[in-house]
Amino acid sequence: MSRLLALLTLCFALAGCAAAAPAPADVTTQPGVADRGEFAHLLQTGVSYDFEPTDSPADAVRHADLVVVGRVKQIVEGRILAYGRSNQQANMVVQVQKTLKGSVGDTVYVEVSQPSGVSIDMLEAALPNGRVILFLDDRTDVEASGEESGRPAGSSVYTPLVDGFVIESGTGWTSGLVDRDSLKAAWSKLATVDDVIGATSGD
Amino acid sequence: MQIPFTRASAGLVARATVAAGLLVTLVGSPASADPFGTWTSDTGPFADGVGHTYCWGSGFDAALQDNASAAMTNLDAQTEMFDSFQATCNVVTTDIYFFDANLPAGVRGSTRCVTWKTYGVVCDSFDIEIDPAEINVGSDDEADTTKTMCHEVGHSVGLSHLAPQTDCMISGEIPSTAAQWRTYNAHHVSHINDRY
Numbered sequence: 001m002s003r004l005l006a007l008l009t010l011c012f013a014l015a016g017c018a019a020a021a022p023a024p025a026d027v028t029t030q031p032g033v034a035d036r037g038e039f040a041h042l043l044q045t046g047v048s049y050d051f052e053p054t055d056s057p058a059d060a061v062r063h064a065d066l067v068v069v070g071r072v073k074q075i076v077e078g079r080i081l082a083y084g085r086s087n088q089q090a091n092m093v094v095q096v097q098k099t100l101k102g103s104v105g106d107t108v109y110v111e112v113s114q115p116s117g118v119s120i121d122m123l124e125a126a127l128p129n130g131r132v133i134l135f136l137d138d139r140t141d142v143e144a145s146g147e148e149s150g151r152p153a154g155s156s157v158y159t160p161l162v163d164g165f166v167i168e169s170g171t172g173w174t175s176g177l178v179d180r181d182s183l184k185a186a187w188s189k190l191a192t193v194d195d196v197i198g199a200t201s202g203d
Numbered sequence: 204m205q206i207p208f209t210r211a212s213a214g215l216v217a218r219a220t221v222a223a224g225l226l227v228t229l230v231g232s233p234a235s236a237d238p239f240g241t242w243t244s245d246t247g248p249f250a251d252g253v254g255h256t257y258c259w260g261s262g263f264d265a266a267l268q269d270n271a272s273a274a275m276t277n278l279d280a281q282t283e284m285f286d287s288f289q290a291t292c293n294v295v296t297t298d299i300y301f302f303d304a305n306l307p308a309g310v311r312g313s314t315r316c317v318t319w320k321t322y323g324v325v326c327d328s329f330d331i332e333i334d335p336a337e338i339n340v341g342s343d344d345e346a347d348t349t350k351t352m353c354h355e356v357g358h359s360v361g362l363s364h365l366a367p368q369t370d371c372m373i374s375g376e377i378p379s380t381a382a383q384w385r386t387y388n389a390h391h392v393s394h395i396n397d398r399y
Contacts, residue, residue, distance in 0.1 A: 045323055046248050046316030048358035050351045052309045052337070052375040063308055083304040084260070084330040085317050113315065117322045137308040159307045182364045182374060 037169050038126040040176045045115040049178065051162040056186035057135075057199040060164045064135040066102035067164075069197060070094045072132055075123045078111045078150040078157070082143035090114040090123055091150030091157070094134065100200050102136075109151035110134060110158050112177070130168025131193055132176075133200075135161045168193045237365040239394045248316055248326045249361045250298060253284050253399040258292035260300040260330065267333060267348065271301045273385070274352035281387055282395040284360065294318070297328060299359055304332035311337045311375070312351040314358040331355040346380045353385050361398065362391050 054060040061067050071094065078089035089111040096106050114120070136158035151157055163183050165176030173193050174180065180188055190196050257275055259268060275286035289297050306313060312333045316326035333355070338347050353371035362372050370388040377384040387395070 046319070046326055048314045048355075049310050050312040050354040050374060052311065054309070081304075084302045084315065084332050085300060087315075087330075113313075116316055117319055139307060142305050161307065161309050163309075178364075 037128065037167060037174045039123065039128050040167060040174050042118050042123055042126055043112055043115065043176055044178070045118050047113050047115050047177075049162050051178070053163055053182070053184050054135075054161065054187075055184055057190070057196050058202050060135040060161055061101050061200050064101060064161060064164060065138040066104055066108070066136040066158060067100040067134065067200065068094065068096045068102075068104060068108055068136070069098040069100065069131055069133050069193075070096040070108070071130075072127050075120060075127065076150040077120055078114070079144040079146040079148070082145070086116070088114045089144075089150075090120060093151075094132065097131070098197075100133075100197070104156075108134070108136070108158060109155055110136060110160065111139065111150075112159065128167045128169070130170075130173075132168065133164075133166040133193060133196055134158070135164025137161060163187065166193060166196050237363050237390075239361050239363065239398070248319075248324055249398060250284075250359055251320045251325050251327050254287060255284055255298050255356075255360070256287045256289050256296060257299040257301065258289045258297045260292065260302040262303060263301050264303050264335070267301070267303065267335065267352075270345075270349040270352045271331075271333075273349050274356045275299075277353060277386055278356055278360070278395075282392055282399070284395060284399050294328065299329050299331055299356070302330060302332045304334050306332060306334035306337060309337065310334060312355045314355045326359070329359045331359065341376045343377060343380050346385060347377050349385045350377045353387070357387065357391065360395055362387070362394060 054063055072092045073095050074093040076091050076093065078091035081087040081089060092110040092112065094108045094110055096104055096108055114123075137160075138156060139159045140156045148155075160177060162177050163175065167174050167176050172191060173196065175183060186199070187196075190199055255275065255278060257271070272288070275288070278284055279286040292300055304313070312331065315330045315332070316328075317330050318326070318328040320327040331352075333348075333351060335348065338344060338351055341347070350371045357372050364372055364374050367388060367390050370383055370391060371385055372387070372391060373384070
């Protein structure tokens with residue numbers, strides 16, 4: 001019996017050790033960083049959300065004001081939102097290739113939170129090469145200073161739904177504002193950007 | 204002392220392993236099973252210490268203060284971390300500023316590191332922004348508000364959305380008003396107590 005107790009203690013200790021493993025200090029070695037891509041990695045630096053996940057791309061279309069497929073051509077300094085401290089935004093200048101919902105010209109301005117410690121130059125250097133699909137919320141009327149920074153006077157500014165920022169990566173895709181693991185199953189089973197586009201038209 | 208490995212001891216090991224596995228299952232799966240404090244929007248970075256101070260940012264709605272206090276008190280009660288309210292926010296000593304916000308569609312709350320202690324790893328001071336209009340769209344709004352406070356406070360110490368999704372770290376509206384959705388499960392408590 002004493003041997004059993006000793007072995008139980010050993011096994012519990014081992015289980016506890018597994019639980020106690022600290023995260024490595026070098027964040028670039030974290031699992032998933034390579035899959036996420038540098039641009040999404042930068043956008044997610046120290047920014048987290050409690051959000052209502054959409055059930056599928058078709059559901060995201062229902063929640064969005066505008067849905068486009070395009071390429072991010074440039075990123076520039078945006079406005080500062082009125083709430084919180086130093087709530088600096090960065091504006092993505094997106095060349096629109098296809099509009100899946102709503103109406104827009106050939107360029108759309110999309111703001112994202114610019115994380116503390118992440119410069120416009122860092123984001124610009126990491127711009128995705130592939131296409132993006134953006135499920136967008138119109139944020140033009142949100143209170144901010146520097147109201148039209150980073151976009152032409154009178155133009156609208158949008159922000160992606162948390163689970164509505166798809167970035168083409170190789171033959172697959174990554175999620176811009178939240179890890180793909182946090183998306184609902186109907187999203188994560190889609191292998192390519194074209195699969196996501198196909199899934200916007202119905203459940 | 205070495206224990207000779209015999210058929211009998213092999214049986215003991217097997218029984219002990221099963222017992223240990225059962226224990227781990229009961230208290231939560233190993234904390235290494237999901238990300239913690241990694242550089243992703245799922246987890247947030249680590250806090251800068253065992254003490255987690257907080258204050259009300261400019262204009263923070265009095266109606267939300269009880270929910271925020273409840274979330275901080277819960278962190279203190281459930282884990283080895285302790286909370287401390289500061290009546291006056293201080294950029295050097297306050298770990299969390301709470302704010303009302305007009306967040307994008309579908310976003311109930313957000314946690315942003317404003318000042319890094321170690322870039323990308325340890326945050327010195329966070330903003331937690333809450334949008335009641337996005338929370339009060341279903342039922343059980345009061346419990347739902349405290350859930351989102353608990354969720355964002357969880358991000359501010361490094362917790363993720365990922366499995367096991369049996370506590371306030373789930374995304375979106377709570378499944379019921381059960382207390383489990385406004386607290387941390389044993390798995391997440393283990394993560395916190397391992398770190399702080």
